[in-house]
Amino acid sequence: MPRLIEHKPVGKFENTKFEKIHNEVFSNSETASKLVAEEIASLIKQKQEKSETCVLGLATGSSPIKVYEELVNMHRKGELSFRNVITFNLDEYLPMEPEQQQSYHYFMNQHLFDHVDINPENIHIPDGTIPVEDIDQYCIDYEIKIKEAGGLDFQLLGIGRTGHIGFNEPGSHPNSGTRMINLNHVTRVDAASDFNGLENVPKKAVTMGISTIMKAKRVILLAWGHKKASVVKNTIEGSITSNIPASFLQNHSNATIILDSEAASELTRIKTPWLVDQCIWTEHLKLRAATWLSLKVNKPVLKLTDTDYNDHGMSALLALEGSSYDLNIKMFNKLQHTITGWPGGKPNADDSNRPERALPAKKRVLIFSPHPDDDVISMGGTFLRLIDQGHEVYVAYQTSGNIAVTDDEALKFAEVANNFTAEKNAEFEKVIKFLRAKRKGDIDIPEVRKIKGLIRRMESLGATEYFGLSSENVFFLNLPFYETGKIKKNPLGKKDIRITEDLIRKIQPHQIYAAGDLADPHGTHKVCLDAVFGAVQNLKNEPFMEDCWLWLYRGAWQEWDISEIEMAVPLSPHEVTKKTNAILYHQSQKDRVMFQGEDSREFWLRARERNRNTAGLYDNLGLADYEAIEGFKRYHF
Structure with a gap:
């Protein structure tokens, strides 16, 4: 259980031989x-x-x-x-x-x-x-x-x-x-x-x-989220150096670093606890250890030896399992069972070793997308596969995404629309006048936010129609927390959760897909995920929720660790191309990405490379060599 941090000197943190500063x-x-x-x-x-x-x-x-x-x-x-x-x-x-x-x-x-x-x-x-x-x-x-x-x-x-x-x-x-x-x-x-x-x-x-x-x-130093994990590890476990100014805190007599689980994920005692001390070998930890070792020594899982395990601090695991041969087969099968070409479940098939249920054969699927492009960027291949395999697919764009449209883009569309006929439009005139005079720090007027939102909306409809999805199956929620007209958003509110809840109740899905990407550089993904979690929590006792599974995808900034993936959907070269084309429908986000984080590549390129890298990891572990793979983790509520 979390404990209150006491206000007294805590000295050096001696819980492990790796850590040089107290942390919680x-x-x-x-x-x-x-x-x-x-x-x-x-x-x-x-x-x-x-x-x-x-x-x-x-x-x-x-x-x-x-x-x-x-x-x-x-x-x-x-x-x-x-x-x-x-x-x-x-x-x-x-x-x-x-x-x-x-x-x-x-x-x-x-x-x-x-x-x-x-x-x-x-x-x-x-x-x-x-x-x-x-x-x-x-x-x-x-x-x-x-x-x-x-x-x-x-x-x-x-x-x-x-x-x-x-x-x-x-x-x-x-x-x-x-x-x-x-x-x-x-x-x-x-x-x-x-x-x-x-x-x-x-x-x-x-x-x-x-x-x-x-x-x-x-x-007290605070660090949240996956993108801080690497520098947190260097600060806590590395040498004191001016290259990592936070490492000077190792010399402070009363300093504590406070972390969430993602920021702490690279710490040795969390990522590879067998290198620190005796550990309880859960099934998940066994899989993490086997995949880590396979990639570490550059051998497929089935070729790992007793010596490999012993040399990397896992002799206790071998003693528990009997031999590397038995352990390797068990871990290989776990990985193999995550791979499926049927993300909605394969009809008339034994589903005991598949990530999804066979029944009902035709599922209602609700995809939540924080911004009007996360669906195709993060799970475009799976999205397409679900439609092609006959499932009843719906997509809900949680925010308008208007803040990510540049002023130049909005001005271009306003001027085109205003000159489409000889008669000028007062609303477009207002937009053009505002944008031409806009100064740094000015908040967009409602008319500008409206046209920016419409640009994102029409791009989304173009992408979903390209996949063959009817516009009747597309929802634009415009969650209130986002619609401030400012970069800084409001906290998640009851209305945001209620809007999400009402849609889930209306669709009564067998599958929900939501963005579990907490490395989003401007935080919208986390708020949108919390809205889904809040709605699911409120609805969990509804009869239809007994047969509803929630799958989390990750976006353009990171992928699940290989040991975290519970459903891996392989993509063919043709599907990768279609996914790329769908992403390119979002032209306002193509050439000048306003919120790209630390990766300067365009979204279509980084998404393609991420999916190919995931496929490469499966290949390196000794499984089939696919063109690309999209990974998902199930959330149990």
């Missing part, structure tokens, strides 16, 4: 964030009882949002006051006006300060409007203010993919103080979705230094 792993970020918020609240209250101020170092970004939400909830319930709190934020972009949506002033007010009783004079956030020639003195003064306040009692951190804490990029010195810094290209790419493109992301920032952070009495 939780099943999800919500549980972890609540416990972190409770520790902060406890510290504030302890200080209040002594009539002392509590000096907090605060972070921005997606990682601490849930922590701030919980602190605000405590305040609203009358359980917590911020009257004795002084805050110092880590950083700010340069240049940056405090009123801009991307500024950390805006972020902190939106998520915390506007909702609690903190004295505005006690709030300190680096000023992004300071002239460059005045930066050095400003940074010295910021350090002096922290010292005059008594130093940081608590510092909350996130971590970037470069290993930065604050904006201390690789190369930062352990003695560095508050200063101006050039942002790493990777950091700017990760921020591009907030700025409507990389070209709008500032190249400089003001940040607290490593030395400033290390002087805090208590430090």
Whole structure:
């Protein structure tokens, strides 16, 4: 069970020979964030009882949002006051006006300060409007203010993919103080979705230094999601190096890294626990070990030897199974049984060793797509196969995707439509006028959002019709959380879940497919998945749900680990081509992808390569050599 993080020195983390800093792993970020918020609240209250101020170092970004939400909830319930709190934020972009949506002033007010009783004079956030020639003195003064306040009692951190804490990029010195810094290209790419493109992301920032952070009495670093897993492993298990600035925390006497299961997935004790200590050999862990070993030694599963297992820390597994020969056959069969050309189940066939049921032979299938292209990008081949094999297929686009359409694209369509007839259209005229005068940071007016949404909608209908799906089987949910007109979305609400729930009740599907891709760089996939989970939870006692299975696919950013895949659908060269063509219907996303994450390739290319790489892994494990494979994991509710 998760435990409250105690506010006391914890020293070195000696749970394994690999880990050099104390860390806690939780099943999800919500549980972890609540416990972190409770520790902060406890510290504030302890200080209040002594009539002392509590000096907090605060972070921005997606990682601490849930922590701030919980602190605000405590305040609203009358359980917590911020009257004795002084805050110092880590950083700010340069240049940056405090009123801009991307500024950390805006972020902190939106998520915390506007909702609690903190004295505005006690709030300190680096000023992004300071002239460059005045930066050095400003940074010295910021350090002096922290010292005059008594130093940081608590510092909350996130971590970037470069290993930065604050904006201390690789190369930062352990003695560095508050200063101006050039942002790493990777950091700017990760921020591009907030700025409507990389070209709008500032190249400089003001940040607290490593030395400033290390002087805090208590430090907690938060990391959520699969895309942080690699840098988390380097931070916790690697050497202290300026190439990974977060690794300096290994020298802090009271630091804890808080992780969700995906961020912790590359840690040795989680990914390969047999290398750390004795472990309980579940069936899933056996499969993970066999596939890991096969790829590690570059041998098919059936050719692994006793020596291979013994040399890689798995002698206990052999003792349990008897021999590598018996274990290899068992694991090979498990992998073989995940492969099916019948994602809806093969009619009139023994389904005891197949991932899907044979009956009913014709299934109602509901595919949820977070954006109006995730369906074809992530499972286009399976989508096509389900239609071709006679199932009753429906697809639901959960959001309009309007924010991902560039202003240039919207302007082009508005001008074409406005000039289609001699008589001008007032709505198109309004769109054209707004877009031509639009300044950085302006929020799209409803008419612009409407035309951008229509562009995505018509592209989706073109792709589904190409697959042979009737437009009557396509739903556009336009979930309210997304329709803010801003890059930042609202939290998932009851209405989002109810809309999702109503559609599931209407279709009464035998299969649901949903995006389990939590590495989405702007978070929409996770909110959409939570909407599906919430709806399924509310409906789980309905009779039709007894025969409903939920399959999770992953998108353009990552694939399931080979040991996690429970249904692998092979694609022929012809199906790969059709999938590619369907993706290309989404022309607004083709040449200038606004939210591409760390991969600069177009979606059709990265999807094709991902599917081919998955097929290559199966081939390397000694199974059949397919052109491409789409992988799915079943969610049990």
